Amino acid sequence: MEKQLSYSMAILGLLLALGMSGAAFILGVQAKKAVSAQQSVSVKGLAEKAVQADNAEWTVTVSVSAENFAQALANLRQERPGLDMFLVKHGLDKTSWQEGAEAVTPHMIDVPLANGGTRSEQRGYDASQSIVVTTKDLIKVTAANKDILSVQATGKPFTAGAPLYLVSNLEDVKMSLIGAATENARNRAKEFVKHDGVNVGVMRSASQGAFYILPPGGTSDGDDYGGTYDKTTINKTAKVVVTIVYNIEQ
Missing domain, CATH: 3.30.110.170 (Protein of unknown function (DUF541), domain 1)
Known part of the structure; x- marks a missing residue:
């Protein structure tokens, strides 16, 4: 009886040892994976x-002044055809234009005061209109932008921003x-x-x-x-x- 009990205890100890070894192995593998x-x-x-760039945007503006609202608007409409001719001359036809609205605003200046400082006063009106040219012909826009200075030198009231060269x-x-x-x-x-x-x-x-x-x-x-x-x-x-x-x- 004692021999059988000893044998059973030995088997149980072996099984426990194997179980603990297996658990340790599994935990070791899991720990290694976790790390x-x-x-x-x-x-x-x-x-x-x-x-x-395969696209360009270019904004050109005509700006004028006059003593009264009506004359400022009339001057704007008188100068506008010259800007149109300039654009067409450079191969930028109206299909590439986006015309802004005509605008007439008070022309304000700062007048010095006797005791120092300044006071804002209206002196006539300013009128302007812009055209945004959008085209894939970058060469024509570049050439027109360079030539705008020669037109300004003749006294034409035209201004232009630098062309924007865009990637579509x-x-x-x-x-x-x-x-x-x-x-x-x-x-x-x-x-x-x-x-x-x-x-x-x-x-x-x-x-x-x-x-x-x-x-x-x-x-x-x-x-x-x-x-x-x-x-x-x-x-x-x-x-x-x-x-x-x-x-x-x-």
């Missing part, structure tokens, strides 16, 4: 490429750069860990940072989550930044 899952590397990916397919450009920047980020992650005997695993998280449209040779200094859009040049450089976190596998 491995917590290891990660965060990298920035960059990509850029040359792009070219910005979303397509951005998407192509995101793919390239993501690949760049994985390559960077591999470089970071290649000496540690580990591998870059699946992507844990990703976020797009700044999207830049820069002039040739321009820099992208500044907030990674901001971005800039250069509209002063025809030839540009598009650049995107992404931040990606990868799991590290043992």
Whole structure:
């Protein structure tokens, strides 16, 4: 009886030992997986490429003054045909125009006071009208913008802002750069860990940072989550930044 009891106790001890060993092994594997899952590397990916504006917006304005409202409006309507002729002469026909409304406003000046300071007084009226030219013919807009000075030199009351050179397919450009920047980020992650005997695993998280449209040779200094859009040049450089976190596998 005692032998049978001793034998049973021995079997029970063996089973308990095996159970504890198995549990320890399972817990060890789970712990290793948990540690491995917590290891990660965060990298920035960059990509850029040359792009070219394919659209332009150019605002030109005629502005005049007169002593009274009616005369200011009459002067505006008298000068406006000259601006139309200038645009048509440069190949910018009316199909590309968006005409603003005629505007007549009081002309205010600051008059010095005897005891110092100034007082605002009305001296006649100002009248103006703007035209926004939108076209894909960038050469014609550029030429007209250069020639506006010679027209102003003749006394014509025309002014113009610098043309805005725009890229119409910005979303397509951005998407192509995101793919390239993501690949760049994985390559960077591999470089970071290649000496540690580990591998870059699946992507844990990703976020797009700044999207830049820069002039040739321009820099992208500044907030990674901001971005800039250069509209002063025809030839540009598009650049995107992404931040990606990868799991590290043992």
